[in-house]
Amino acid sequence: MKYGYYPGCSLERNAAAYDISTRAVARTLGFELDELDDWNCCGATEYIAINKLAAYSLIGRNLALAQQQFHANGNGHLAADGRAQLIAPCSACFLNLRKADRYLQEDAKLRDTTNEALAAGGLHYDPGTVFVRHLLEMIVNDVGYDEVKRHVTKPLNGLRVASYYGCLLVRPRLGGELSDAEYPTELESLTKTLGAEVVDFPLKTHCCGGHMTQISAEVAYELIRRLLQNATEYRADVIVTICPMCQLNLDAYQTRVNQHFGTNFNLPILYFTQLMGLAFGLEPKTLGFGKEIVSAENALIKIQRSPESAAAPAPSRPRKKKEEGLPMPRMPEDEEVTA
Amino acid sequence: MEEITVSIPDTVKPKLRFLEEVSAATPGVSRLEMCIQCGTCGGSCPSGADMDHTPRALFAMIRAGMRDDVLQSNAPWYCVSCYYCMVRCPQEVHVTDLMYTLKRMAIREGYTDHEAAPDFSQTFIGYVEQYGRSFELGLATRFHLAHSPLRKVGIGTLALDMFARDRLSFVPTRIKGMDGLHAILEKAKAITRDAELTGGTQLL
Numbered sequence: 001m002k003y004g005y006y007p008g009c010s011l012e013r014n015a016a017a018y019d020i021s022t023r024a025v026a027r028t029l030g031f032e033l034d035e036l037d038d039w040n041c042c043g044a045t046e047y048i049a050i051n052k053l054a055a056y057s058l059i060g061r062n063l064a065l066a067q068q069q070f071h072a073n074g075n076g077h078l079a080a081d082g083r084a085q086l087i088a089p090c091s092a093c094f095l096n097l098r099k100a101d102r103y104l105q106e107d108a109k110l111r112d113t114t115n116e117a118l119a120a121g122g123l124h125y126d127p128g129t130v131f132v133r134h135l136l137e138m139i140v141n142d143v144g145y146d147e148v149k150r151h152v153t154k155p156l157n158g159l160r161v162a163s164y165y166g167c168l169l170v171r172p173r174l175g176g177e178l179s180d181a182e183y184p185t186e187l188e189s190l191t192k193t194l195g196a197e198v199v200d201f202p203l204k205t206h207c208c209g210g211h212m213t214q215i216s217a218e219v220a221y222e223l224i225r226r227l228l229q230n231a232t233e234y235r236a237d238v239i240v241t242i243c244p245m246c247q248l249n250l251d252a253y254q255t256r257v258n259q260h261f262g263t264n265f266n267l268p269i270l271y272f273t274q275l276m277g278l279a280f281g282l283e284p285k286t287l288g289f290g291k292e293i294v295s296a297e298n299a300l301i302k303i304q305r306s307p308e309s310a311a312a313p314a315p316s317r318p319r320k321k322k323e324e325g326l327p328m329p330r331m332p333e334d335e336e337v338t339a
Numbered sequence: 340m341e342e343i344t345v346s347i348p349d350t351v352k353p354k355l356r357f358l359e360e361v362s363a364a365t366p367g368v369s370r371l372e373m374c375i376q377c378g379t380c381g382g383s384c385p386s387g388a389d390m391d392h393t394p395r396a397l398f399a400m401i402r403a404g405m406r407d408d409v410l411q412s413n414a415p416w417y418c419v420s421c422y423y424c425m426v427r428c429p430q431e432v433h434v435t436d437l438m439y440t441l442k443r444m445a446i447r448e449g450y451t452d453h454e455a456a457p458d459f460s461q462t463f464i465g466y467v468e469q470y471g472r473s474f475e476l477g478l479a480t481r482f483h484l485a486h487s488p489l490r491k492v493g494i495g496t497l498a499l500d501m502f503a504r505d506r507l508s509f510v511p512t513r514i515k516g517m518d519g520l521h522a523i524l525e526k527a528k529a530i531t532r533d534a535e536l537t538g539g540t541q542l543l
Binding site: 009010012013014015016038039040041043044045046047048049050051052053054056057058060061102103106107109110113114116117118119120121122123167168171172173181182206207209210211212214215216219223252253255256290291292293 | 423443525
């Protein structure tokens with residue numbers, strides 16, 4: 001399987017752990033990620049607040065380049081319906097690209113003027129030719145849980161994981177997202193496939209604050225606090241994310257949140273691809289571990305994986321399961337099996 | 340069938356155009372006209388408590404042609420783009436997209452001078468227009484020096500943590516096709532300016 005790949009600005013540096021682990025997981029699972037040549041920023045949530053046409057043209061350049069590189073050449077990136085597939089691991093990039101493609105199809109005036117602007121750079125985009133997909137959705141639907149499970153050599157036994165979706169992959173509903181806008185379960189199913197223990201996380205599709213950490217910090221700190229509190233209440237060892245913005249806010253601002261509220265949250269925030277890599281038996285240092293501000297060392301020790309490959313494995317500490325545990329969510333497929 | 344005519348005073352007519360203007364400027368189909376004032380949007384909003392008017396109230400004010408009050412509202416600037424309102428709206432109004440439209444209108448019509456949120460967007464975009472990619476260190480430095488110099492100690496500690504883990508770049512990445520991107524964005528801005536002059540609100 002071959003896909004176009006749009007890493008987005010965050011994955012270049014700040015979320016390099018996501019990029020590194022994504023490429024590592026792709027190698028193990030045997031799908032090819034072909035990076036879009038000379039891609040540009042998607043405009044995040046900022047350009048559309050300033051100039052609509054410039055924002056659509058900025059995104060349009062990426063779509064036009066993807067059409068050229070992956071559609072026109074027909075070099076194996078096509079979905080069954082003939083669209084070129086472009087994978088974005090960042091939820092904000094995913095939504096911007098997906099939404100622009102959708103609105104350019106619906107809004108003739110916007111389509112014509114965007115193409116008028118693109119023509120100034122020698123480009124043209126035919127809306128509907130590029131199929132923008134989020135990495136998680138692609139892994140779950142194209143690779144599938146069974147194939148993922150086949151590659152698990154070191155299951156994450158005993159690691160309690162809170163699956164955090166945030167907003168932009170699940171909302172708004174423009175077609176092709178996960179199963180539900182408020183209570184999706186794909187990430188939990190995947191985490192469970194890796195052998196980890198899924199904890200309930202009722203706030204899993206609530207907002208991390210987005211750019212509010214910069215503009216109106218107190219607003220963001222409260223949103224972050226709720227998420228950390230919720231995951232801590234369910235005794236999660238780690239929160240697993242699918243978006244660089246969520247990771248940054250929950251990880252880099254965790255200390256500030258603790259200072260602001262007098263709390264002592266200590267929850268590592270990891271990318272789902274990092275957990276996949278661990279379960280596939282890859283070394284933590286090849287998956288971008290160590291880049292997180294809130295150290296994941298204790299979590300690694302818990303699953304008997306040393307943060308440094310050279311260090312001796314930590315002694316095994318069997319987890320004591322309390323009889324009166326918190327209620328655990330059930331996956332839809334479990335219901336089917338028992339029904 | 341006899342056509343029903345409603346007489347609207349001439350003084351009111353231009354105000355009613357505001358609804359059309361906001362709706363037309365929103366990409367795709369906004370469905371703003373379909374709002375039934377149920378308040379599901381405000382009730383679903385994580386930052387609703389900080390807003391001077393909830394989205395529901397804003398939409399009623401737009402209908403009433405209260406241009407000044409709407410464009411002065413802090414509501415769009417507190418919107419975190421979580422899209423809860425948009426998926427819960429029983430009328431499928433594109434609430435979040437409308438918030439962006441109001442931001443653009445407020446900036447264009449000069450309601451937002453020297454405020455942090457519009458400045459953040461401008462600073463972010465300034466780097467993208469120059470290099471083709473975002474530049475976090477430049478953005479944080481320039482924005483926080485201008486708006487929250489007292490916070491810079493805390494921000495500095497955070498930046499050091501990020502540097503230590505190689506998560507912040509000292510220099511921005513410039514794309515190869517910067518000339519082409521520049522031409523594209525200049526053209527888009529020129530089309531927008533023309534629309535401003537000729538009142539082509541759909542483009543704005």
